[in-house]
Amino acid sequence: xxxxxxxxxxxxxxxxxxxxxxxxxxxxxxxxxxxxxxHITSKSTQTANTTLIVKDQESLFTFEGMMNFNQIQxxxxxxxxxxxMNKVPVHFLIKSKGDQVEHFETIGSDSxxxxxxxxxxxKLIDRDTLxxxxxxxxxxxxxxxxxWNAWYAPEIPVSVGPxxxxxxxxxxxxxxxxxxVFSFIANEVKKGHFVFDSKIEDxxxxxxxxxxxxxxxxxxxxxxxxxxxxxxxxxxxxxNRDEAAIPEIIVQGQQQNSPRLNTNANKKNYxxxxx
Numbered sequence: 001x002x003x004x005x006x007x008x009x010x011x012x013x014x015x016x017x018x019x020x021x022x023x024x025x026x027x028x029x030x031x032x033x034x035x036x037x038x039h040i041t042s043k044s045t046q047t048a049n050t051t052l053i054v055k056d057q058e059s060l061f062t063f064e065g066m067m068n069f070n071q072i073q074x075x076x077x078x079x080x081x082x083x084x085m086n087k088v089p090v091h092f093l094i095k096s097k098g099d100q101v102e103h104f105e106t107i108g109s110d111s112x113x114x115x116x117x118x119x120x121x122x123k124l125i126d127r128d129t130l131x132x133x134x135x136x137x138x139x140x141x142x143x144x145x146x147x148w149n150a151w152y153a154p155e156i157p158v159s160v161g162p163x164x165x166x167x168x169x170x171x172x173x174x175x176x177x178x179x180x181v182f183s184f185i186a187n188e189v190k191k192g193h194f195v196f197d198s199k200i201e202d203x204x205x206x207x208x209x210x211x212x213x214x215x216x217x218x219x220x221x222x223x224x225x226x227x228x229x230x231x232x233x234x235x236x237x238x239x240n241r242d243e244a245a246i247p248e249i250i251v252q253g254q255q256q257n258s259p260r261l262n263t264n265a266n267k268k269n270y271x272x273x274x275x
Contacts, residue, residue: 026054026055026056027053027054027055027056027191027192027193027194028052028053028054028156028158028171028189028190028191028194029051029052029053029054029188029189029190029192029194030051030052030053030054030162030171030186030188030189030190031049031050031051031052031064031186031187031188031189032049032050032051032052032162032184032185032186032187033047033048033049033050033184033185033187034047034048034049034050034162034182034183034184035047035176035180035182035183035184035185036048036089036181036182036183036269037181037182037269038089038266038268038269039266039267039268039269040266040267040268040269041266041267042269045180046089048063048064048088048089049063049064049065050062050063050064050162050184051063051064051067052160052161052162053194053195053196054158054160055194055195055196057097057098058095058096058097059095059096059097059160059166060093060094060095060096060196061093061094061096061162061163062092062093062094062203063088063089063090064086065086065087065088066086066088066091066093066203066204067203068082068085068086069082069086069202069203069204069205070197070202070203073202073206074197074202078205083205090105090270091105091106091204091205092104092105092106093105093200093203093204094163094164095200096118096160096164096166098166099117099118099119099166099167100115100117101115101116101117101118101164102114102115103115103116103164103217103220104200104203104204104212105220105224106204106205107223107224107227108227108235108238108239109210109239109240110210110213110223110239111201111204111206111210111211111212111213112212112213112214112215112220112223113200113212113213113214113215114214114215114216114217114220115214116217118164118166119167120141120143120165120166120167121141121142122139122140122141122150122167122168123139123140123141124137124138124139125137125138125139125140129151131151131153131173131174131185131186132173132186132187134153134155134156134173135153135154135155136151136152136153136170136173136174137151137152137154137170138150138151139151139152139168141165143164143165144271144272144273144274145272145273145274146177146178146179146181146182146271146273147177147178148165148175148176148177148178149175149176149177149178150165150168150172150174150175151172151173151174151175152168152169152170152171152172152173153170153171153173154169154170155170156170156171156189157169157170157171158170158171160172161175161184162175162184163184163271171186171189172184172186173185173186174186181269182269182271200212221272221274224270225274228265228267228268229264229265229267230265231262231263231264231265232262232263232265233262
């Protein structure tokens with residue numbers, strides 16, 4: 001299979017909730033729907049399915065589509081059809097243990113990772129609400145340029161949540177930034193025996209390409225910002241700069257039309273609002 005580079009893919013998801021906390025295992029699998037506005041100028045909100053796995057003192061968070069990539073690549077190489085059926089807005093994966101976080105993400109044809117210590121200073125609020133049958137308490141946080149409102153369930157005594165949010169005395173069931181650019185809400189909580197693969201590459205679209213390069217966090221954000229501001233043609237050239245062969249490019253516009261390859265990119269929203 002040719003190297004596949006994926007640009008501008010969108011996803012939709014369905015809703016529903018179940019919680020199956022019935023076994024004695026300490027492992028959890030939590031499905032969240034992520035609501036997000038893709039660009040700074042976006043008026044509409046899009047959705048994507050994400051998964052959090054909590055095992056012992058560690059957790060892994062990524063998109064459902066990337067969990068599917070991992071399952072497929074245990075058996076065979078990914079195909080273009082696999083990629084189109086498992087669209088994700090950003091190819092990233094977060095591994096956490098306490099306040100130690102490792103961030104994996106692909107930018108074009110490059111794969112990067114960086115480690116950081118994330119020590120959130122939550123403010124607990126004396127307010128309760130009911131989310132899917134769980135009594136949840138409120139907390140607020142300033143993180144990465146945004147103010148976040150979270151609801152956590154003390155009934156589920158794990159100090160984790162979606163993305164890099166952790167440190168509350170209970171599972172984070174819902175969290176959103178004050179401007180509602182990004183929101184996560186749990187739609188399924190399962191307790192049982194779950195695993196996450198230590199071979200991180202298999203969660204990504206990899207075909208004998210470059211291994212993950214460990215870099216400084218600030219350098220990573222500079223590279224991502226630069227890439228996000230390129231035109232599609234510039235992205236293709238950048239992604240193929242070290243290759244003799246032309247990669248297979250999958251490009252999809254919001255209306256399934258062919259986008260203009262030399263149009264300046266719309267400024268994207270990221271969870272970290274870094275100007």
